[in-house]
Amino acid sequence: MHHGDIPIDIVLDIYTRVLRIRRFEEEVGRLFRQGQLPGFVHLYIGEEAVAAGVCAALTDQDTIISTHRGHGHVIAKGGDIKRMMAELFGKATGYCKGKGGSMHIADFDIGMLGAIGIVGGGMPIAVGAGLSAWYSGSDRVSVCFFGDGAANEGSFHESLNLASTLTLPVIFVCENNQYGEFTQATDAMNITDIADRAVGYGIPGLVADGTDALEMYRVSRAAVSRARSGDGPTLIEAKTHRRGSHAEGEEVFLAGQTYRDEAETAAAQAKDPLHLLHTYVSENDILPAETLETLDADITQIVAEAVETARNSPDPAIESLYEDLWV
Amino acid sequence: MPRKTYVAAIQEALSEEMRRDPRVFLIGEDVRIGVFPSTRGLHAEFGDKRVIDTPISELAVAGAGIGAAVTGLRPIVDLMFGTFLYLAFDQIANQAGAMRYMYGGQTKTPLVFMVQNGAGSSAGHHHSQAVHQFFMNMPQIKVILPSTPYDGKGLLKSAIRDDNPVLFLHSLSLGGKRGQVPAEEYLIPIGAADVKRVGKDVTICAVGPTVYTALDAAESLATEGVDAEVIDLRSLSPWDKETVLESVAKTGRFVAVDESYPTCSAASEWAATVAQEAFHDLKAPVQRVNNKDVPMPFSPVLEKAVVPSQTDVIAAVRKTLD
Numbered sequence: 001m002h003h004g005d006i007p008i009d010i011v012l013d014i015y016t017r018v019l020r021i022r023r024f025e026e027e028v029g030r031l032f033r034q035g036q037l038p039g040f041v042h043l044y045i046g047e048e049a050v051a052a053g054v055c056a057a058l059t060d061q062d063t064i065i066s067t068h069r070g071h072g073h074v075i076a077k078g079g080d081i082k083r084m085m086a087e088l089f090g091k092a093t094g095y096c097k098g099k100g101g102s103m104h105i106a107d108f109d110i111g112m113l114g115a116i117g118i119v120g121g122g123m124p125i126a127v128g129a130g131l132s133a134w135y136s137g138s139d140r141v142s143v144c145f146f147g148d149g150a151a152n153e154g155s156f157h158e159s160l161n162l163a164s165t166l167t168l169p170v171i172f173v174c175e176n177n178q179y180g181e182f183t184q185a186t187d188a189m190n191i192t193d194i195a196d197r198a199v200g201y202g203i204p205g206l207v208a209d210g211t212d213a214l215e216m217y218r219v220s221r222a223a224v225s226r227a228r229s230g231d232g233p234t235l236i237e238a239k240t241h242r243r244g245s246h247a248e249g250e251e252v253f254l255a256g257q258t259y260r261d262e263a264e265t266a267a268a269q270a271k272d273p274l275h276l277l278h279t280y281v282s283e284n285d286i287l288p289a290e291t292l293e294t295l296d297a298d299i300t301q302i303v304a305e306a307v308e309t310a311r312n313s314p315d316p317a318i319e320s321l322y323e324d325l326w327v
Numbered sequence: 328m329p330r331k332t333y334v335a336a337i338q339e340a341l342s343e344e345m346r347r348d349p350r351v352f353l354i355g356e357d358v359r360i361g362v363f364p365s366t367r368g369l370h371a372e373f374g375d376k377r378v379i380d381t382p383i384s385e386l387a388v389a390g391a392g393i394g395a396a397v398t399g400l401r402p403i404v405d406l407m408f409g410t411f412l413y414l415a416f417d418q419i420a421n422q423a424g425a426m427r428y429m430y431g432g433q434t435k436t437p438l439v440f441m442v443q444n445g446a447g448s449s450a451g452h453h454h455s456q457a458v459h460q461f462f463m464n465m466p467q468i469k470v471i472l473p474s475t476p477y478d479g480k481g482l483l484k485s486a487i488r489d490d491n492p493v494l495f496l497h498s499l500s501l502g503g504k505r506g507q508v509p510a511e512e513y514l515i516p517i518g519a520a521d522v523k524r525v526g527k528d529v530t531i532c533a534v535g536p537t538v539y540t541a542l543d544a545a546e547s548l549a550t551e552g553v554d555a556e557v558i559d560l561r562s563l564s565p566w567d568k569e570t571v572l573e574s575v576a577k578t579g580r581f582v583a584v585d586e587s588y589p590t591c592s593a594a595s596e597w598a599a600t601v602a603q604e605a606f607h608d609l610k611a612p613v614q615r616v617n618n619k620d621v622p623m624p625f626s627p628v629l630e631k632a633v634v635p636s637q638t639d640v641i642a643a644v645r646k647t648l649d
């Protein structure tokens with residue numbers, strides 16, 4: 001890991017995004033285990049460097065589309081932790097007034113066009129956001145996050161080709177955490193690097209270390225600049241690792257069965273993105289320990305307040321069923 | 328008779344049919360580990376060749392099922408959630424649902440699509456929609472939606488032996504439900520309803536989880552002296568018109584309860600048929616109880632308010648009694 005030409009304030013910014021995601025997700029995991037959250041919850045722990053690095057290279061004008069594992073993307077784009085937490089509780093004060101939940105959080109004001117529970121569902125929409133930027137002469141870029149599993153959906157192939165043929169400002173960020181549910185990525189495709197698929201669509205395909213937030217930033221910055229200057233889409237494959245379950249409570253589905261070996265998990269643990277970044281900025285005296293500690297305390301406090309607010313918020317009123325239906 | 332859960336009954340149907348016929352195999356995402364417990368354990372018994380895990384590629388997997396079916400196999404294609412069928416819609420609607428007819432009877436498509444249908448898990452719009460009504464609208468696909476472990480097993484076995492495409496829908500909310508399942512082999516014919524409660528004042532027709540809503544409503548109505556007959560259709564396409572019309576001939580009142588949106592719903596079809604064919608038996612206009620006409624919300628409170636409730640059913644029955 002190295003920060004090279006990345007200014008210190010941006011390093012701190014990236015670190016902050018990683019830490020905000022981590023503390024939020026840890027709390028969500030606890031809440032789920034306590035039975036406080038309805039529905040399904042997919043945590044982003046272990047993958048924070050991807051969203052943090054990519055979103056640090058974007059502006060509020062730029063848009064992102066997310067997945068079922070979307071909390072990290074919302075936070076990295078600058079989302080409000082309170083409104084997110086309330087949405088996870090299904091409360092009226094949540095981002096989507098309790099109608100979306102964990103897999104459907106959006107914040108259109110900051111260019112977060114929505115999390116999507118359908119695997120591969122976001123890529124075509126990201127192409128459309130890129131189309132709209134091109135159409136209106138804006139230098140806005142459109143980013144789509146998706147998993148290794150999603151790269152096997154038809155929508156991936158159609159979207160890359162469409163964005164390529166129209167030379168649209170779209171960045172496809174594949175979060176290869178090596179599993180789609182309980183299936184190893186390598187059992188679902190006969191290639192090692194999903195980035196290689198870019199060749200088939202005539203666009204650049206890059207492999208990046210998805211546990212290194214600074215590298216993710218650097219690679220994204222280059223892709224963003226390419227897209228802004230009208231040179232078209234890029235596929236970035238971030239090699240990363242999902243620390244925990246596919247969905248919280250997966251033990252129930254597994255019923256004693258296993259699908260990952262311990263050596264692999266241990267190796268991945270050693271590449272924890274927060275730990276790596278923390279070690280780097282501390283050991284190289286880039287960010288003072290005091291700053292990092294205060295930051296952690298502040299974030300922990302914000303998350304705790306968000307939980308409190310969410311708990312004390314009302315459920316949506318039944319009358320709200322028919323609100324936001326037609327314009 | 329042993330009592331089993333709904334998912335265990337489905338698992339039994341799958342394993343019995345796979346033992347019985349080597350052409351039957353299971354294909355889908357994570358069917359080996361079993362995202363839903365209904366496919367769990369099959370891989371241990373039948374191995375890699377007959378329990379096939381796939382990439383996340385619903386369109387290709389559904390189409391591969393069709394291709395295998397027209398070339399002599401009997402695939403069971405597990406696409407997990409009903410909403411994922413949308414990704415495979417082309418292969419199902421344009422191909423499976425027309426091939427035999429379109430090619431002048433040259434082929435048959437003996438395959439089963441299996442998914443989870445409907446609300447109840449508070450997972451939001453992308454996982455909680457009921458989809459049965461779309462497939463009822465297709466002329467060459469059978470659609471079944473059993474409500475009990477007994478029906479689940481018997482109907483799934485029939486589906487696997489059927490030479491036509493069959494969509495087998497099961498409900499996450501019923502997965503843990505227990506019921507009696509005989510140890511000996513049995514089949515339930517596709518297209519036969521089950522009268523769950525005999526009554527003389529009103530016919531309530533339901534399917535899947537709404538059968539329980541209808542039965543609860545009937546018990547509550549009984550305390551007011553209203554004696555409701557409750558029919559579990561079990562099969563949606565073809566559906567047991569005769570049993571329904573016979574019941575309406577006796578009661579003269581009809582309430583259709585169905586977890587799909589009002590327009591072109593399963594309930595719409597039943598109600599229209601009763602209005603058309605039993606008009607002279609009716610003492611009151613037919614009533615439909617459907618989902619509220621909004622996308623499926625995440626909040627458990629709202630989700631519950633969308634699907635037909637006991638209160639909704641009782642209110643509809645009262646309308647027929649006015």
Ligand SMILES: Cc1ncc(C[n+]2csc(CCOP(=O)(O)OP(=O)(O)O)c2C)c(N)n1
Pocket residue numbers: 068069117118119120146147148149150151177179180181242246356383385407411414
């Ligand atoms: C169209 C569709 N098919 C299947 C699923 C069920 N499902 C949810 S997440 C998931 C795995 C996705 O894997 P990947 O794209 O690698 O994302 P990850 O979960 O690893 O972040 C699957 C199969 C779904 N939600 N949508």
Ligand SMILES: [Mg+2]
Pocket residue numbers: 147148149175176177178179180181
């Ligand atoms: Mg993955």
